[in-house]
Amino acid sequence: MALDPITLGVIQAGLQQACDEMDLAFSRAAFSPVISEANDRSDGIYSATDGALIAQGAGGLPVFVGTMQHSTRILIEMIAEGRVAPPGPGDIYIVNDPYLGGTHLMDVRFARPYWRNGEIFCWLSNTGHWPDTGGAVPGGFSASATAVEQEGLRLPPVKLFKRGRLDPEIHSIICSNIRVADQRIGDIKAQAAALDVGAERLDHLLDRYGDDVVREAIGELRRRAGAQMRAHIREIPEGSYNAQAFIDSDGVVNEPLVIDLEITRKGDLLTFDFSRSSPPCRGPMNSVLATTHSSVYLAMRHIFPDVPISAGAFEPLEITGCEGTFLDARYPRPVSGCAAEVSQRIAEAVFLALVEALPDRVSAAPAGTSGNFALGGHDPARGRDYVMYQLSGGGYGGNADHDGLTNGCSTIGISKAPPVEIMEQNFPVLYHRYALREGSGGAGMHRGGFGIEYEIELLRGDARASFVMDHGRFGPPGVLGGGAGAVNEVTVIRGGRRHRPEHLSKEQDIPLSPGDRVCVRTPGGGGYGDPARRPRHLIEEDIRLGRYSPNAAKEMFGYTPEE
């Protein structure tokens, strides 16, 4: 019997609900603030045969769109080949190997078969960003690692839970190799409990509609998501679209890396050819294939937010030419920058390539960096070591409707930045400024949003500052005649002397003493359309609000005050 579209819609909602409830359970019970506050996690349902994505929680971090279908497929293959022990009821696998369908080491994935009448009906899997997985630097974001071993503990798929019980031996191996290990038990239990929530909801759905009906619905929904994406693809005129996006450097060799993308629309297929991109790099700005794919998917979802996240939606998107480039890194290339930075440059390349074909749907380039500043040191007043992260946003690109948003979060994230007051409560620092970065929005008919600038003084004890940012060399590009947003700027004032990182946006372990300061200015968004077409009263309003100086307005928009 063919399924009616209504039952189909109801089952789709049921699958989505199961994922959303997993997301909620994971965040609420997690310890790691990266998971509980920043929602750096994702939960989904995957096919029993090939790991294809069936549904994924709406509240998951965008960078995880589709990544777990890679890791689940590889796990299924490894089980079939006898390289991983086969699953039994109550077993949960843990894996964080980036080369087995992952991102960076800190993103730890759990996978659990969902059993139905003694058979695997589908897989439930989730990813959570752990605050640390060992390696050279606390938190794992080394700006200058040259091999994955320096980045942390790498786990192949192993059963962390066996027959419903946590394996104490594997648990102790993990905890002996990571920092702040005592709280990880809380995250492990939260991550596993979230999968249980998903299983409970699936029981409910299958009991109500029947296994065969749900199985059929899953196939039909996959087909229809594909049809929906294909309908959107046909909005793009046939032809090829080229764009380049640049990463400042890999953190080790001070030369830009290029993502050279050619998108071709033929029929209802979209091909993404990355073959002219830079070769694998020495530093940690490599991407693994799963992350490269998910970066394309998330960019397309930013453009067409109405298409559900499903393997079907990805089928008309063919990604080629990554082999031999830094977008398909193999062991032992370091990869810690792939999820936070390279992914955003890939999305940027997709936006820039498609904006001429879809001028109403695509914006100019957003700031596109997570703005990761880490300060690690010892606080003598409290007698303890600390690691502080200041992540920051930047301007979004202007678009057909309006100016870009100011201080938006990263393209691949959805998390909030911590309040200054909370940072000062927890760490021996003083913020002198946390302000809108004037003049940073790229000129355009609709200008880019503004970046921010902050200046932090170390109050007590010695510390080391590390930066993993981007867009320090080239600002986020404007489109359709718009100008670029301002570049990222890092200045460290040590002993009264100003220091700029050689790699502009990346440097590791800069020693600081009390009184030293760090000043960061984040990129503005690119402008959209010819700045000469910006209405005069809007330029004047920006001047009145101090967003641009009269001089900047003259240079960027050709504005001259009336006599």
Add this chain to the structure above:
Amino acid sequence: MAEKGGGGIIGVDVGGTFTDLVQIAPDGSLKIAKTPTTPSNQALGVLSAIETVGADLPAVDLIVHGTTTTTNAVLERKLARTGLITTRGFRDVLELGRRTRPQAYGMFGTFRPVIPRDLRFEVEERMLADGAIHIPLDEAGVESAARALLAAGCESVVVHFLHAYANPAHEKRAGEIIASLWPNDHITLAHEILSEAREFERGVTAAVNASVRPLIERYVEHLASALGKRGYRRELLIVNGNGGMVGAASVGQEAVKTVMSGPASGVMAAAWTGRQAGITNLITYDMGGTSTDVALIRDGEPGVSGEIEIEYAMPIHVPMVDVRTVGAGGGSIARVNAAGLLEVGPESAGADPGPICYGRGGEAPTISDANLLLGRLAPPPGTKGAAEEADALRARVEGIFAARLADPLGLSPVEAAEAVIRVANTHMAGAIRMVSLSLGADPRDFALFAFGGAGPLHAAALARELGVPRVLVPPRPGITNAIGCAVADLRHDFVRTLNRPLDAVDEAGLHEIIADQRRRGEALIGRESIGVKEIRHLHSMDMQFIGQTHLLRVPLDGPAPTRRELQARFESAYRKRFKVELPEIRANLVNVNTSVIGTRPPLDLTALIRPEGRKESLGEAQTGRRPVRLNGRWHETPIYRRDLLPLDARITGPAVIEQMDTTILIEPGDLCVGDRQGNLVITIGGAQDGA
């Protein structure tokens, strides 16, 4: 005190479309009015409602008012011109927010700060996180900033300094300096509104307070004086977002608390009605034209949250009844998407032009139109009596359903209408489930309290979908908010942040904090002029395992808990909520919460439906029959008039009950029973085992 009296209590609520009023006389007799809301000056609608019931104002004992004046002002940014004075280096905090975007996917969207950049001034001063003074206050700088703001035309000002929650000395001093030259008392010190860390959230809350303060004061003064001219001699009370009331004279100081006044009163009415009916765990379900509000009531107490965001990047962090807005309303539009699947909402036909069946030019198929096609909803009153007109309207709805939905889906128009209802119910049920789960509750442990114009029509189906066993429909679902005003208590909430490992908490010190919160609340209630029956106290702790960021609220029985008791209560609440035990990790005590509630004398609302109008038997209450489409087939369904039903009516579904302000649908297999307060209680599946 005024000598005359005995005229009873008036509750009056201003909603988006209608202003609702209920007058309750001491003998239990009731009068009700519904007049159009007058958006530019809500007082006109209020006065016209009072005239409609012919209230003898000199005799009225109390008027309690719920208003959306401040809510609308914030959402439309029609705010008083307001300036900010803040710490050097931080004037942009209100504009930068917390580094977010309006939705997870899509790089579009804008944000407009409450106070524009040219009215945000900085002065030298700095506190550290522990409250130590790092840079002394530049007093001359405060004075010149205040003068500059006055010169720029500001009538209200907010002072917001970093870490003022830890040491408010600079804010207080700046307040004194400004007061010496400011022409009115519209001066807001952020720490007085909210004394918690997080500069963006505290800043926005305080800036909103400052920006709506002149507006609500003017509005209330105007209304109070108009009432005074008509002879009203008592105090005018305003309902706050926490469900309590505040006197007109002091409403301005904490003006921000009136944001969410309307939804809060609806939830208070639900809690009150539930307590009367002996059903104290409720999910309130208020389905209106464009959206649906949902809140949770546990043990008769509405949930209160200090972290509500009323729109994107607009946090209001004062305790307010936790009302969440979900999905669809009656005007939500249905369409077939590119994947060939039916979608309902989020676009809405709103009130104008509204659904097709309103006959005001609406062209898009909505939930209300689907209800009409299925016979669940009678044609709107405007067309009543004119049978041809009703037929024409129905044909028009059917034609649009055929073209826009039925043909693409390969269904008949009636099947398409059923599909719209099914999809809408699925999504609403999912959204309600997410709300209750995020508040730590399993919907199956609750009853659904259905109100709003469209709530009672969908409630039974939603309850079935959610596994909720019962639905409670109050006597007058359409004026629930006005009833909430009439029954509201006096209420003051206190939060004290400790953020300390439980093992390091001094029990005696903790008990003193609670005792102090109780004393302050009792003193505030004692200052109000209206009588209370008794004073109640609610205590709870916000706790977490050390290292976590989320909090779990743990209710307490009394004001003097021991550490051991707190640890045990927390662990048990955590196990219940997350099904996780963590003996490895100790607990943290974050917030100590106390609410002091002055309970009002009991009111008799049994006359909300006129007792003398009720008939002796069900048959006499029946006005006719019509075919109603349920579960894929037509049922010849009896139609009853609510105000004619015997008090102890017992109705087995299918049945439709109509009343002026709503329509109630009882599905096959369900049992509907009237209670002594005039409520209808629908037991899902109750017909099989009950009848």
